[in-house]
Amino acid sequence: MPRRQNHDMVSTGSEDAVLGAALYGEQIAGVYDDWFSLPGGRPESAAAVDFLGTRAGHGPTLELGVGTGRMALPLAARGTTVVGIDASPRMLAQLAEKPGGKDLEVVVGDFADVTAPGGPFSLVYVVFNTFFMLRDQETQLRCFANVAGALRPGGLFVLEAFVPDQTRYHRGQDVLVDSLAEDAVRLTLAIHDPVEQRVQARHLALGPEGMRTYPIELRYAWPSELDLMGRLAGLELTERWGGWSGQPFTAASPTHVSVWRKPDPRR
Known part of the structure; x- marks a missing residue:
């Protein structure tokens, strides 16, 4: 270590x-x-x-x-x-x-x-x-x-x-495809609060092992x-x-x- x-x-x-x-x-x-x-x-x-x-x-x-x-x-x-x-x-x-x-x-x-x-x-x-x-x-x-x-x-x-870039959010939401393969997909889903300048998001990974989510919280x-x-x-x-x-x-x-x-x- x-x-x-x-x-x-x-x-x-x-x-x-x-x-x-x-x-x-x-x-x-x-x-x-x-x-x-x-x-x-x-x-x-x-x-x-x-x-x-x-x-x-x-x-x-x-x-x-x-x-x-x-x-x-x-x-x-x-x-x-x-x-x-x-x-x-x-x-x-x-x-x-x-x-x-x-x-x-x-x-x-x-x-x-x-x-x-x-x-x-x-x-x-x-x-x-x-x-x-x-x-x-x-x-x-x-x-x-x-x-x-x-x-x-x-x-x-x-x-x-x-x-x-506030234009990327429609009604305060956004979905982005990060990767796309035959048996797996990875998305990023986000909710935007322009008043607090906060983005609450999740990486969503779908594949043979099932679904996993990873949190992202930004200001x-x-x-x-x-x-x-x-x-x-x-x-x-x-x-x-x-x-x-x-x-x-x-x-x-x-x-x-x-x-x-x-x-x-x-x-």
């Missing part, structure tokens, strides 16, 4: 925002890599590792919601010191089974608290919409503030997330709201791209990669 520390889930009145991330990871860990990785690795993952590695230097670096190590392991292989935090022991167990996984320092806990050894960090990052698994604004604000506290002066916070935020969270935490927006390869961010961009910097008073 990787070097692991256990931190209690801290109740702050937003406990459900923490437990949702843990529940998602615990239930989906067994199929996560099969569903969200392609043979030979995802092209965008390689671009993401290059993007993060360029900005991390030799670290140390902290990944929030490290999961099965899709980003952390190739980043560490480049020579960057990576620490990971995740709410799901099962996800971290999957990470530990991979080459190099046992060498990573990992923490079981609420990544909104950003409590991990090895800081202060040159880079803190969270990818693949994982930040939105913090299911209320209070917890998301707390995460930004704690990231700022964990960064060294001049350090960077990188966040990858989708840009909300999305617009890029402008994330910028305000950063300002309240004392961070400065320095970059925003439409993807890991440096695509321009436009009104048509479905995702964004944003970078905030902790000011360095020595400069």
Whole structure:
């Protein structure tokens, strides 16, 4: 197993925002890599590792919601010191089974608290919409503030997330076919609450083994709201791209990669 520390889930009145991330990871860990990785690795993952590695230097670096190590392991292989935090022991167990996984320092806990050894960090990052698994604004604000506290002066916070698209929901609902084979189908079913900016969804897998469901609970935020969270935490927006390869961010961009910097008073 990787070097692991256990931190209690801290109740702050937003406990459900923490437990949702843990529940998602615990239930989906067994199929996560099969569903969200392609043979030979995802092209965008390689671009993401290059993007993060360029900005991390030799670290140390902290990944929030490290999961099965899709980003952390190739980043560490480049020579960057990576620490990971995740709410799901099962996800971290999957990470530990991979080459190099046992060498990573990992923490079981609420990544909104950003409590991990090895800081202060040159880079803190969270990818693949994982930040939105913090299911209320209070917890998301707390995460930004704690990231700022964990960064060294001049350090960077990188966040990858989708840009909300309310047009995809008809009467507040959406059904998406994720995969379709002769003997199996995988769907994502979602209910949207635009007032609370919440999406309650389920992955539904139907196949020879029967039916399985996997819960997804998100509280999305617009890029402008994330910028305000950063300002309240004392961070400065320095970059925003439409993807890991440096695509321009436009009104048509479905995702964004944003970078905030902790000011360095020595400069």
